[in-house]
Amino acid sequence: MPVRLWRKPLDADKIKIPRGEIHIIKERCKGCNFCIEFCPREVLEESEEFNEKGFHPPRVKDSNNCALCGFCEAVCPDFAIFTVEKNCEGGC
């Protein structure tokens, strides 16, 4: 059998991966869902609320899961979403 990888790596706690903070400007959104569709970590989902244009803006499912790739920001046709690095000094 190939080697079983079951242990938590010894350095697992030392490796710091930057985490993103997602900001959604709801009123700009016109519900194309690109950000939801293309997010590689499936961080976003469609919300039930309506913005003033009558669209469902996205909502953050799990903020800890954002890898800060910035693709939602790049793909949004309405500049309605952006990410910044989360300050994790006190722990995330």
Add this chain to the structure above:
Amino acid sequence: MSKPEPSEEIRIGVYVCHCGLNIAGSVDCEEIARFAATVPHVVISKDNRYVCSDQGQELIKQDIKEHGLNRVVVASCSPRLHEPTFRRACEEAGLNKYLFEMANIREHCSWVHLYEKEKATEKAKDLVRMAVAKAALLQPQEELVVPVTRKALVIGGGVAGIQTALDLADTDYKVYLVEKEPSIGGRMAQIDKTFPTMDCSICILAPKMSDAGRHPNIELLTNSEVTAVKGYIGNFRAKVLKKPRYVTQECTACGDCVPVCTETAPNEFDVGLATRRAIYTPFAQAVPSIYIVDRDLCLNKDSIITCDKCIKACDRNAIDFDMKPETLELEVGTIIVATGADVYDPASLVEYGYTRFPNVIASLEFERLINAGGPSGGRLIRPSDMKVPDTVAFIQCVGSRSEKSGHFYCSSVCCMNTIKDALLIKEHWPETKIYVFYVDIRAYGKGFEELYKRAKEEDVIFIRGLPAEIIENRKNHNLRLIGENTLLTEVYKIDVGMVVLSIGIEPRQDSDVIQRLLTLSKTSNGFFMEAHPKLRPVDAPTGGVFLAGCAESPKDIKDSVTQASAAAARAGILMARGSVTAEAITPVVNMENCQVCGLCARSCPYNAITVNKELEKTEVIEAACAGCGACGAECPFDAITMRHFTDEQIYAQIDASTEQDADKKIVAFCCNWCAYAGADFAGVSRMQYPTNVRIIRTMCSGRVAPKFVERAFSRGAAVVLVAGCHLGDCHYINANYQTKRRIEKLWKKMDRLGMNKNRLQLAWITAAEGEKFASKIKEMQNIIEKVDKEEIEKSKLMVRGGG
């Protein structure tokens, strides 16, 4: 195949050898020569003291010229001894060597019937009659010369593959070195130190790795897998799937891409004890030193680049997510299989608690922990609290030498590996108390016993008897080992801080793929089988394929390297010569009879027959064929002619052997490699047995078609013996399983027909089992005595294929 003119008169010369008194002592050779002269087609027959001597050979050559002989029969020793000698003499006189036949009247007659001169002489007459009958039907044959491509494919880039590749490349052959991992290096790269010299493993391996990486004759194909192999010795066509790395040659391995990558996974190289990113290099000394993207882990799945952090971090624009898999087609003459081994998964031994107790680790994890470049920087730490343990226990034979759990065989490296590991701990932390629980310590190699002695001197405690159970203290994660010290017959309970399970070596999980691609065979343990365990230890049974390293059996680095160089030398011999000659004993398909049913192709252990149902064509790839004859025995339409062992020739031998007193005789079909050689060995050892057996040699017992057995019975033979190599030891991979199947079918048929089934015997006799052969013949004597006239008449009438 050139056939003689039908009008050509068959002129056979028979030479009866005295072999000093070896034959003449118990066989009347002059009488045999006189007898031979009366056999049809024999135009000249002579006896001679030593036919194999220069003078004897001269005699044959002269007669061929003077008397226009077109077939030669020598009645002397075993063809396994002197057939090449006489064949050469025939060739020198201008006679095709396939027009020569031998009657074995020494090993199979004079030596085994030392005290029965009359009966032995009668038997020798039969043997000569059989040889002459076959000789009359012999055809000249031409041997196929196959060119050998001067390129080699090495599968597997561990130390064995690297060594083979380097040796071949240094001899000036082009080598493709295929490795499925991102870097070459294999298991040796993971190990900290080597035994018994305590060299740093990667320090001695890394220079070899980089030599292989930059050798002008070696094309390194990492992250690649062999997906198809077609062809045969000297002319293989291999397909290699080169999976994309997504990082180009521009990479300088600076590592700037790593910190920005957000995706992590356990690093396989560190046995999961350290983390790697989606873009990574498995270890610092990796060759090629080009990073690789694990696309399954990376955020950029499919074709959408969502994350470009590594692309931005790379100054040299070396990252290219558009790389596509490539399939390379390689033409090579030889293939070396150095695919290595897996390790036993100790989690299946529940009593040792691996994966339940954090401080129970496997020996491969130990290697990474004690390695200065490893995840703990060389500090041997307990995974539970990251502290250095003050007592360590090693448990041997985990997954080895047990029929109950794991594997039956010895993994051969674990004893010495543990001793080395124990000394390493002592070197760094001399106060550590170390226990080794063992079954036997096998310190058999050069310098091994010395190392074992040193370990004992340094107070490593060896206890004979493996723990029955490990119990964990839940508070401090210490471990209690309970078992029996079998030397003192005392129960022990020992508390330790850490347990290292000395895990065994097992065949690669995916070794079936390579087995199928190259038609290799495996031992019962699952490792690849060599062509001969003593004399061809690195040749695979398939021509042009060689084995090196742990793919063949568990072995240490030194043995792997030795075998690798041996495999390179063996492959080099083929490639240096540039061509290979195939013995002309391969089948020819007669398309007039062939029904394109495909049975022959299925029976071929070498995949040497291709059947094209659409074109109604059955073709033999002569160079891939080894000449066992299983296809000939399988064909229901008599469409296959096994050259030099044709149906007609074998019928002629059966008929000649049963011409007189058939009802008192045993017709024995013996395979060339085992049973015939076993009968030879009985002769060499002068084992005496009854004179009534008449042996017909075939290359493999798989050649024996049911119709041959039926013919023998219809001719009134009392008993028929079919003898081959032991199951699993067949010289034609597994053709003797077909023998078994055919004989079992014949037994059923005999049963149905009301015949005595005992009259057909099947025996597996190795070349060393002369005694077994002799006692088999003795045993069959009893059967003959029970076969009465009625029984013989029954079989004569009832069995198909008579006359």
